[in-house]
Amino acid sequence: MKTCSSVLEAIGNTPLIELARIGKDLPGKIFAKAEFMNPSGSMKDRIALKMIEDAEKEGKLKPGSIVLEETSGNTGIGLAMVCAIKGYRFVAVMSEGNSPERRQVLQAMGARVELVPQAEGGKPGQVTGEDLALVEERARELQKELGAFWVNQFHNPGNCAAHYETTAQEIWRQMDGKIDYFLDVVGTSGTFTGIATALKEKDPNIQCWAVEPATAPVLAGKPVTNPKHVLQGSSYAKIPDLWQPRVCDGYITVTDGEAIRAARRLATEEGLLCGYTSGGNVAAALRLAGWCDPGARIVTILCDGGMRYLSTDLFK
Template sequence: MEYAENILGTIGNTPLVKINKLAEGIPALVLAKYETFNPGNSTKDRMALKMVEDAEADGRLQPGGTIIEGTSGNTGMGLALAAIIKGYKMICVLSDKQSKEKMDILRAVGSKVVVCPTNVEPDDPRSYYSTSARLAKETPNSWYVNQYDNPSNAAAHYESTGPEIWKQTDGKVTHFVVGVGTGGTISGVGKYLKEQNPNIKIWGIDTYGSVFKKYHETGIFDENEIYPYVTEGIGEDILPKNVDFSVIDGFTKVTDKDAAIWTQKLSKTEGMFLGNSAGSAMKGIHQLKEHFTKDDVVVVLFHDHGSRYVGKMYNDEWMKQMGYVEEEVTIAADLIKNHIDKPLVTVKTEELVLHAIERMKHFKISQIPVEDITGIVGSLDETDLLRKFIDNKDIANLPIREVMGAPFSIVQKNTSIEDVSKLIDKDRNAVLVDLEDGKYHIITKHDIISAL
């Protein structure tokens, strides 16, 4: 009979899967190292078990102890599985940008979850780095994993992931591409593969808001490059000791939007239900395609499973809110389709300026058309009103006809976005769309910028 002694015995030996439609235009064979086949559904199971076993061996982790780790979710899952089998308690510290699904899954496997704010400095006491270290000091018989600087992280991939890729490709792999977070995967795999063939190229996928790419290219840790980003699991605002820049040939950065869109593409085109670092990696391969030839074998590692992200990039409402939905916007009608159901807010020439200001505040708008019985005859803009208020503090009690500007230009529904854009400048912040039958709708600068 063939069976594993426990769930930890199923870690590793994940398959390589060919990318087909999404690899069109890539002059190479593209193979995915499909790490969701690990029991915790991510590549982090490998290093989680290695870190636990190494800590047990040298006494850092004692029987009945508590494992404490700051995690984006996947390492926590791997550690939680090890904790269950080996009889430890588990505390996972996450930043609040991580998906609700990740937090719920960790609780489902018995972990205590502590949530920290994302937008704080790494050394801020509230950060998930600092909170993890503090909890380890405060908790008796505990072990702080610190996957970022723990050498067992990279060692796990040197001992397992790298050899698997070499064997599965029969030594024909020419490029390895992977998202970089703690650095353990790229460093461990990269070190092993380059020992087998120094000509193999190792490429890291970075995200905007992270320091890796610039630091690798210049040696400068540029704090100006650090800002909040949406993509989970890759990129950092610190330099983990596990990142061995000497084995990395280069980085390419992928935007949050591209990561989300390409994650959906993998699911809908290849049937690969994956996390959003996989979308980053797949888009990154297309950005790197000039480095590949028809004889190359490119292995890309897909970290984790899509079940962690059903409330985010697999949720169409979330994608729309983030502005990630790819919609064809070419004419004026496209710019107003998301608010066509809302009536045009106007004011009359004989109303007081005060009434226009109240309407702007109520509807949260910055400009408003002015009409009389003949139709649209003028316009009001908040910037223009502010200038006039500086000259005349009693402007609020004046009739609108005395302070209104020229009416907004009127375009047809099929007017191109390019032509609409030409009508909006520093003096004209909006245009009206003729909906026929005497009805109009408004297009603002915000509408055009949102469509870019």
């Protein structure tokens, strides 16, 4: 292996791991893309690098620029890493409802963290669309105040492009093109839309399914009974701007309990310490693997690592 001139060259080319133990008695086979093995610990490293480099090419960033982003933590951490290498000051605007480990990592990497109180009745660990609206409002204020470049991952096409150009291509190669299903929890929709678009271009028969919280299946057009759930950084009970329903073949929901149990099984049976959203993806994959055709190959994403959730109830 050649040396890297910076940590940015280590982004991507993450392993794709068959979950052969927790899925051993099921008809389908589950494969998980270990995105928590990116340098800063999540799939968001890919979009952080892409969106910053796009902004540089477009002349939106110059030496000494301030970069600003609203984040649940992972995109912010990826951006803090990229900005540290490129010499930009970075300001992360996030809800107080996100796990404290994320803000601690951001601060350790030199970012300024602007914490926004949750909406009335908010619960730590459960960030809602209302909470996110307050974060966005504060981000707009700071952008004007600081004259910063706002990355704006919820609307930035580079978010989808990063996964279209890298993650999807890696999955296709690693699976030798033999994929029956792809499924993923939808947050900004950059990961789902980018990967699903690329995979369907290669094989239109691949089924791409969106994973949603059982209490907030808004993409499936069903009522939101409770916008509060444990899938941090995703499913804010609203349809994201980057969402493309044309590449979605179906919807599957998971409860908080299912996500937590799957995350714990990943740790104890597969040796993979991952977060809530990874647990949600695996819970959905397990259900799909139970009723799909024998031998069907299911690919999902392990979004981030469990070390960012040690203050929560995930592993207690």
